[in-house]
């Protein structure tokens with residue numbers, strides 16, 4: 176505490192998956208001061224530009240303050256009753272799979288839990304998916320294939336203790352800045368080497384000893400070359416290999432890879448392999464550049480294969496580390512917020528798991544098969560299979576691939592509900608019912624960051640107008656649909672206790688996610704909960720997984736997967752000669768509904784742009800700052816050209832943040848086709864094809 180004014184409240188930053196702790200103090204005029212929490216294990220007081228500007232984003236401009244039905248103000252009772260009636264009628268007429276929830280990694284764990292329980296246990300469909308599908312679904316699938324569960328093996332401390340950190344498809348400097356600051360500190364303290372594997376020369380390359388600007392989508396080819404080198408030079412860990420199945424097939428697939436797909440020279444590939452093989456303490460950090468691909472799951476497994484083969488997993492300073500985009504993408508994975516999962520890492524396809532969850536919830540109708548993943552879900556809205564849709568804290572009319580088609584599908588859906596903080600997002604404008612949700616600084620609950628640390632988020636401002644927490648809105652609809660006892664929660668603490676108790680059931684099935692030791696927290700203990708890394712059981716608290724060589728597949732072994740490089744789904748050609756990469760910029764978040772409120776953040780990069788290589792710009796007569804028309808098979812944008820050699824020739828880059836409201840011509844989602852990874856369902860947002868010409 177800094178000693179002046181009222182006491183500060185400990186909470187968490189609502190942006191990226193680093194999950195930094197913040198200390199908040201309300202100024203009494205609706206504003207907020209923010210500083211880093213020196214005692215939080217993710218950030219130890221550090222904040223990035225977005226986190227430190229949080230106080231500038233809590234004003235009421237653009238807030239949704241009352242429920243609305245067909246453009247008219249309504250009371251809560253009327254609005255919740257209307258939503259419940261329409262969902263009940265739709266289900267009665269067309270069956271449970273005719274309705275869907277599309278939710279968000281911005282939800283707190285308690286919100287996510289109630290949404291998942293309502294859809295999977297009571298409505299009886301698994302049509303609940305999340306915008307985290309666009310973020311890290313390939314990692315979930317890769318983890319499950321390799322480990323048997325969606326387990327993040329390591330911790331942030333591994334970055335502090337590594338001698339080599341490999342960033343794959345991750346601009347950590349801009350997208351997870353505080354983790355990058357930890358890496359820089361480790362580099363200073365112990366000389367940690369850094370390799371960046373990314374088609375673009377990003378800000379993260381400023382700290383890199385080696386930058387491999389590989390061809391977009393060729394990561395599997397590179398890591399297969401590394402795996403082949405691991406075997407050829409005898410670096411396979413004989414002890415660990417006893418705990419791994421499938422090594423022979425994986426090595427055989429790797430042996431066939433010649434690396435040409437990467438576009439890198441033999442000398443570059445050799446130098447990378449030598450550095451990796453010559454350094455025992457290696458952490459591979461990977462993110463959306465790996466996940467957002469039609470071969471995203473294979474990319475994840477190509478990375479995991481190398482760590483499994485060498486035993487560089489579950490030990491200090493070693494292991495693969497997936498970093499998530501959103502503050503609670505991990506919590507969403509834990510509660511089963513994805514359409515193909517049950518709560519607490521239980522499997523929807525497992526009869527025993529389903530029965531246990533059904534019994535625990537006393538649920539009338541359990542979903543018995545996976546629901547529609549995000550891209551499929553909006554296609555089902557478009558073709559009329561989904562007739563009632565509830566969108567919670569996300570803006571799919573902008574952020575989904577093929578965004579124009581998604582926008583049109585939502586507009587044509589017979590009944591759409593949007594719960595959100597902001598009154599007029601591109602999606603909210605299309606909804607029949609709007610429900611005002613409490614914002615980040617106004618609600619209580621928990622989030623889980625990328626290294627499995629559960630932290631409390633605490634309310635420090637009153638919810639304005641009629642705004643309510645999401646769990647209360649969802650439970651209100653659940654009660655009105657006839658399930659009063661199951662949705663009579665009175666507080667987030669009560670929901671958390673129920674969830675923690677369910678995790679004990681999962682622990683009985685030998686699952687990794689078990690926080691049952693927290694199931695008895697009373698309200699005061701929940702309020703005082705310190706950041707804690709799961710698992711949290713009577714026998715175990717936090718730590719690394721897999722140090723003992725025990726995995727979660729039947730038989731207890733891990734699996735190496737034979738994976739082979741596949742090109743991106745869309746091919747460049749005369750009509751669309753450029754490969755389109757998309758991503759974040761340093762100071763904006765998603766569709767800018769919050770960061771766009773901060774003048775300081777908006778001044779960093781003030782307008783949407785397209786990065787294009789000088790060798791590509793010259794023949795098209797494109798000069799710096801020219802407006803360019805960018806067209807893909809699904810849409811078009813008009814962007815400001817930046818001529819730069821940070822992108823490869825033949826590849827262009829555009830940020831994803833601007834919306835129809837802020838820049839009508841810059842909805843990048845409209846350019847991205849909806850091709851998805853066949854295992855994870857994650858869309859390929861980083862390898863589209865476009866044409867570019869002066870506008």
Ligand code: SF4
Pocket residue numbers: 188189190191192193194195218221222223224225226227350351352353354
């Ligand atoms: Fe927030 Fe991420 Fe920045 Fe930390 S690194 S302050 S969690 S945006």
